[in-house]
Amino acid sequence: xxxISLPQSSYIRDNSRTFIDWLKSWxxxxxxxxxxxxxLLSINFFFLxxxxxxxxxxxELITPQGDLMSSxxxxxxxxxxxxxxxxxFLIPSIPAVLGNFLVPLMIGARDxxxxxxxxxxxxxxxxxxxxxxxxxxxxxxxxxxTFYTPFTSTYSNSNVVMSITGVxxxxxSSILTGLNFIATIHKMRAPGLTWFRLPLFIWANYATSxxxxxxxxxxxxxxxxxxxxxxxxxxIYDPALGGDPLLFQHLFWFYSHPAVYIMILxxxxxxxxxxxxxxxxxxxxxxxxxxSSIAIAILGFLVWGHHMFVSSQSVYAGLIFxxxxxxxxxxxxxxxxxxxxTLYKGSISYRTPMLYALGFIGLFVIGGLTGIxxxxxxxxxxxxxxxxxxxxxxxxxxGGTIMAYLGGIHFWWPKMTGRMYNEIxxxxxALIIFVGFNMTFFPQFILGYLGMPRRYHVYPPEFQxxxxxxxxxxxxxxxxxxxxxxxxxxxxxxxxxxxxxPWGATGLEWKTSSPPPTFNFDKTPIVTxxxxxxxxxxxxxxxxxxxxxxxx
Amino acid sequence: MATITxxxxxxxAHGPELQHQFETPEQQxxxxxxxxxxxxxTEIMLFGGIFMAYIVYRWAFPEAWEESAALLNTPLATVNTxxxxxxxxxxxxxVNAAEEGNKRRLLTMLALTMLLGLTFLVxxxxxxxxKFAHCAGAKDxxxxxxxxxxxxxxxxxxPGRGFLFPExxxxxxxxxxxxxxASMQSGHQLFFLLYFCATGLHAIHMIIGLGVMSAxxxxxxxxxxxxxxxxxxxxxxxYWHLIDIIWVFLFPLFYLx
Numbered sequence: 001x002x003x004i005s006l007p008q009s010s011y012i013r014d015n016s017r018t019f020i021d022w023l024k025s026w027x028x029x030x031x032x033x034x035x036x037x038x039x040l041l042s043i044n045f046f047f048l049x050x051x052x053x054x055x056x057x058x059x060e061l062i063t064p065q066g067d068l069m070s071s072x073x074x075x076x077x078x079x080x081x082x083x084x085x086x087x088x089f090l091i092p093s094i095p096a097v098l099g100n101f102l103v104p105l106m107i108g109a110r111d112x113x114x115x116x117x118x119x120x121x122x123x124x125x126x127x128x129x130x131x132x133x134x135x136x137x138x139x140x141x142x143x144x145x146t147f148y149t150p151f152t153s154t155y156s157n158s159n160v161v162m163s164i165t166g167v168x169x170x171x172x173s174s175i176l177t178g179l180n181f182i183a184t185i186h187k188m189r190a191p192g193l194t195w196f197r198l199p200l201f202i203w204a205n206y207a208t209s210x211x212x213x214x215x216x217x218x219x220x221x222x223x224x225x226x227x228x229x230x231x232x233x234x235x236i237y238d239p240a241l242g243g244d245p246l247l248f249q250h251l252f253w254f255y256s257h258p259a260v261y262i263m264i265l266x267x268x269x270x271x272x273x274x275x276x277x278x279x280x281x282x283x284x285x286x287x288x289x290x291x292s293s294i295a296i297a298i299l300g301f302l303v304w305g306h307h308m309f310v311s312s313q314s315v316y317a318g319l320i321f322x323x324x325x326x327x328x329x330x331x332x333x334x335x336x337x338x339x340x341x342t343l344y345k346g347s348i349s350y351r352t353p354m355l356y357a358l359g360f361i362g363l364f365v366i367g368g369l370t371g372i373x374x375x376x377x378x379x380x381x382x383x384x385x386x387x388x389x390x391x392x393x394x395x396x397x398x399g400g401t402i403m404a405y406l407g408g409i410h411f412w413w414p415k416m417t418g419r420m421y422n423e424i425x426x427x428x429x430a431l432i433i434f435v436g437f438n439m440t441f442f443p444q445f446i447l448g449y450l451g452m453p454r455r456y457h458v459y460p461p462e463f464q465x466x467x468x469x470x471x472x473x474x475x476x477x478x479x480x481x482x483x484x485x486x487x488x489x490x491x492x493x494x495x496x497x498x499x500x501x502p503w504g505a506t507g508l509e510w511k512t513s514s515p516p517p518t519f520n521f522d523k524t525p526i527v528t529x530x531x532x533x534x535x536x537x538x539x540x541x542x543x544x545x546x547x548x549x550x551x552x
Numbered sequence: 553m554a555t556i557t558x559x560x561x562x563x564x565a566h567g568p569e570l571q572h573q574f575e576t577p578e579q580q581x582x583x584x585x586x587x588x589x590x591x592x593x594t595e596i597m598l599f600g601g602i603f604m605a606y607i608v609y610r611w612a613f614p615e616a617w618e619e620s621a622a623l624l625n626t627p628l629a630t631v632n633t634x635x636x637x638x639x640x641x642x643x644x645x646x647v648n649a650a651e652e653g654n655k656r657r658l659l660t661m662l663a664l665t666m667l668l669g670l671t672f673l674v675x676x677x678x679x680x681x682x683k684f685a686h687c688a689g690a691k692d693x694x695x696x697x698x699x700x701x702x703x704x705x706x707x708x709x710x711p712g713r714g715f716l717f718p719e720x721x722x723x724x725x726x727x728x729x730x731x732x733x734a735s736m737q738s739g740h741q742l743f744f745l746l747y748f749c750a751t752g753l754h755a756i757h758m759i760i761g762l763g764v765m766s767a768x769x770x771x772x773x774x775x776x777x778x779x780x781x782x783x784x785x786x787x788x789x790x791y792w793h794l795i796d797i798i799w800v801f802l803f804p805l806f807y808l809x
Contacts, residue, residue: 104573111573113583175594183587187579213594221601225749234711234745235738236605242738247608251601524575 006418006497010515030115031518036101037416038122040409043093044485046129050084051481053077058440058474061467066457074457075142076158082145087167088129090401091259094266095177095212096125098408099205101416103181105509105516106199108190108525113183117176124173131166135159144455146256149237149248153229161230164223171216171223174262178212181205190508192527199507199531200289204269207293211258211265211300219255222248246311253304261300263397264364265293267404268335271357274407275339276532277505278354279346280539283532285338292331299328309380318377325375332368336361347539351503352426356407359434363399367392370445385455388448391441399437406433406484413488414502418514419495425487433480439473506533569781581783588787592794595757599798602750606805609742616739620717621809623709624747625679629807632675633799639668640796643789650782655772658785662769665792669762676755683709683744711745747806754802757795764788 011033016022026034056077060068069077100118104111112118135141141158143151152160185206189198225236226248235241237248276283283289305313305321339361348354370392373379383389414420443466448454452463459467501510512521574580610617646661681693687708690696708716717740768788771777777785 109573113573114587115571115573117587179587179590179594182590183583186586187583188573213590214597217594217598218601221598225601225605228745228749232712234715234741236742236745242613242742244608244612247605251604519572 007513007515007517009517010418010513011518012417012515028119030111030119032100032104032112032115032118033416033516033518033520035118035122036097039092039096039100039125042122042126042129043089043097046084046088047093047481049133050081050089051478053081053084054474055478057081058471060457061459062471064459064461064464064467069457071457072142075144075455076136076140078455079141079144080136083132083141083163083167085397086145086259087170088125088132090263090397091174092125092170092177093263093401093405094270094408095181095205095208095262096121096173098201098270098405098412099181099208099266100177102412102509103184103202103205104188105415105512105520106202106507107185107188107193108508108521108527109184109188110519110521112180113188114180118180121173121176121180124169124176128166128168128170128173131169132163133166135162135166138162146252147223147226147248148252149226149229149245150239150243153226153237153248154240161227164227168220168223168227171220174212175216178209178216181209182213185209190525190527193508196287196290197527197530198290199269200272200283200286200293201266201269203290204265204272204293207297208262208265210294211262211297215255215258215262215301218251219259222251222255246308246313249308249311250304253307254301257304257307258297258300260393260396261296263401265296267360267401268293270404270408270411271339271360272335273505273507274353274357274411275342276534277411277503278349278351278357279343280349280504280534280542281342281346281532282530282534283338284341284344285334286531288334289338292334295331296328299324299331303328306375306380309377310384322375322377326372329368329372329375332364336365336368345539347542349542350427352421352423352430353407353411355427355430355434356403356410359430360400360403360407363395363403363434363437367395367399370395383448385453386448387444387452387454390454391444391448394441394444398441403433406430409488410484411503412509413491414498415509415514415516417492417495418498419491420498420502421484421491421495422487425483429480429483429487432476432483436473436476436478436480440470440477441473443467443469443473504538506531569776577780581781581786584783584787585790588790592790595794595798599750599753599801602746602753603801603805606746606750609739609746610809613739613742617743617809620709620740620743620747621807623707623718624807625682626807628675628679629803632672633803635668635672635675636796636799639665639672640793642668643792647782647785647789650772650777650785651779653777653779655775655777658772658777659769662765662772666762666765666769669758669765669792673755673758673762676751676758680748687714709740709744711741711748715741715744717741750802750806754795754798757798761792761795764791 011031014022014025016025026038029035029038056069057074060066060074060077066074100112103109136159139159141156141160141163143156143158143160147160147164152164185198185202228234229236229238229243235243237243237245239245272283272289303321303325305317306325309318309322339357350358370388374383374389374392410421410426447463447466447470450463452459452466498514500513502514503510508521508525508527509516511525570577570580574583642661642664646658646665649655649657649661678693681696685691685693685696687710688696689703706716707718708714765788768784771784
């Protein structure tokens with residue numbers, strides 16, 4: 001295949017003559033790659049919106065007094081940040097964008113098993129998003145993203161029903177994506193592509209899909225009951241009417257704890273791909289990484305009670321939840337050790353995706369270890385609802401998921417668009433994000449340990465220095481997120497033509513042209529070897545051809 | 553260009569019902585069935601939340617559960633159970649007819665299934681309207697609609713502000729203080745709330761099921777099915793069975809406590 005020009009026909013090109021035809025060809029498409037692009041645009045829009053709300057929060061916290069906004073407005077700002085980021089960015093981010101684009105390509109299929117369902121799930125996502133936006137525009141919500149009852153069901157005077165409806169609808173989009181992936185991965189693998197030859201990204205998405213179809217409906221019903229309670233004024237969760245607010249917490253965390261793994265598991269899949277490709281080595285302990293994804297998915301269902309150590313749940317239940325929480329550390333650690341072992345004696349090249357992957361490992365270790373602190377009931381009682389918790393989950397969600405998301409976008413950008421991004425700017429942005437991220441969230445560990453509670457807009461003056469550091473870091477982080485937007489946009493026109501396989505990676509997605517044709521492969525590929533089959537001498541060859549200043 | 557020729561060849565080699573992303577009809581059928589099963593799991597989890605709430609509140613208010621269940625219309629629900637079980641049989645026969653390519657029997661069975669589903673909804677609707685009629689002070693739905701024979705409401709089992717659990721069915725003996733009555737009321741109210749939520753959600757599924765069955769009937773009328781291709785009948789049937797099974801759990805949990 002030529003490396004000088006883009007392929008004549010690809011999924012991006014079509015022969016529509018008018019603008020309306022072109023618009024229709026995108027909005028009514030059933031091509032998984034086009035749907036992935038639709039998701040990419042809409043999810044990034046919501047990411048920027050959530051980021052804007054975070055900016056408001058951080059700016060308010062520069063001074064100990066509440067000078068920019070009232071406590072009520074502040075509540076609405078952090079709720080907007082939480083709801084948008086969790087439900088409309090983190091949960092769909094990697095599965096819906098990268099997963100949609102890559103699952104059929106990686107398994108050698110022409111499309112997902114249910115292409116129309118796939119389009120429907122994008123529309124559901126958008127409808128849910130519009131509900132959330134309307135709720136935000138008409139005054140916002142002040143309950144926090146966790147929608148705890150009885151505040152949500154009885155006392156809050158904000159647009160609870162509207163935003164809950166949005167989240168409810170978005171949940172179905174998530175279910176349908178999971179359903180589609182499960183059927184696709186089971187039934188549409190190319191000849192010869194056995195389960196243990198699958199890329200680990202597929203395993204990770206498979207585990208994620210299981211969580212999506214099992215946990216999301218429970219959130220749906222929990223939120224539906226909140227709506228019923230608000231609209232009809234009957235007590236499901238309101239203790240004054242005989243209800244039990246704890247029931248909501250149980251149902252909510254039964255979804256929302258596994259949801260954390262919906263966010264991180266696909267990210268781990270991306271990292272497995274990146275680490276192996278940029279070390280030029282077969283991944284270490286393939287089966288262990290694959291099964292650790294499944295183990296995390298299963299254990300993830302059994303630990304929801306660790307969000308409720310300070311609720312009235314029984315101490316014995318708390319102890320058991322605490323113990324199982326510790327168990328989650330095992331498969332997580334297996335992954336980290338295996339990635340590290342893959343790096344050992346590999347030919348490591350510090351291209352932008354690899355910078356994100358290495359950043360991921362470091363930040364995820366910090367996020368994961370502080371998770372163990374929080375899983376210990378004694379420590380948790382001390383730091384519950386403090387910035388320690390905030391810092392912990394941002395290390396996992398931002399330091400983990402967003403790093404992997406960006407790493408994955410850079411890695412597969414040439415496949416999606418056919419063009420390379422600017423490597424120098426890419427590396428600079430990755431470093432800015434890494435520095436900005438740590439500066440934003442590390443001080444929050446200290447703040448939380450010293451007793452700064454979350455969700456307060458005024459605080460004692462002695463915390464100011466740490467808060468200012470955090471806000472300064474957030475400004476750097478914001479720059480780090482904007483820079484890629486610019487150079488990626490520029491690369492669409494000016495980027496070098498990538499060719500089919502710019503990274504010399506294994507995997508079926510690199511065997512077709514970039515960008516791929518509508519039906520992915522000219523003829524169905526046949527797989528005869530394991531994933532990550534880098535020849536033993538690949539690392540040495542890379543080392544020999546290395547020259548100073550070469551990005552590879 | 554190569555891909556398009558490939559696709560055309562693909563379409564010509566098999567029937568038009570084979571979608572572009574699949575290699576063989578078997579693969580398409582297996583994927584559809586697997587997808588449906590996964591969807592059924594999701595549905596069970598959706599109802600699972602309500603069952604969880606049921607467990608919690610039955611544990612909290614055992615007496616209220618017993619007293620409230622007595623006020624549901626068990627005979628009608630029993631009839632409904634029979635109706636649904638028979639509809640499960642007719643759906644199974646419809647799938648069988650599709651497999652044999654017997655169009656007439658397929659259409660008959662689909663029509664019967666829809667008729668039974670409709671009967672279920674009518675009976676369920678009558679049960680609901682009975683409860684609403686009592687709130688309005690009428691003896692039964694008919695006198696409620698005609699507006700005759702209205703009297704002071706002494707029973708309202710629809711959750712909400714007007715909820716009123718009849719005295720004679722309440723706890724006998726012990727204190728009759730206001731606080732006691734209020735907490736009793738809330739237990740009973742929760743029972744009926746869960747009853748309306750669970751059976752309402754079930755009824756919504758039933759309505760969707762009827763829509764699915766109508767779509768399948770239209771497809772059958774247009775000769776879309778053959779002994780080699782009847783996947784929609786099969787997965788539609790799976791969905792219908794799910795609706796039945798959920799009712800089989802709801803019936804004892806609410807009516808036969």
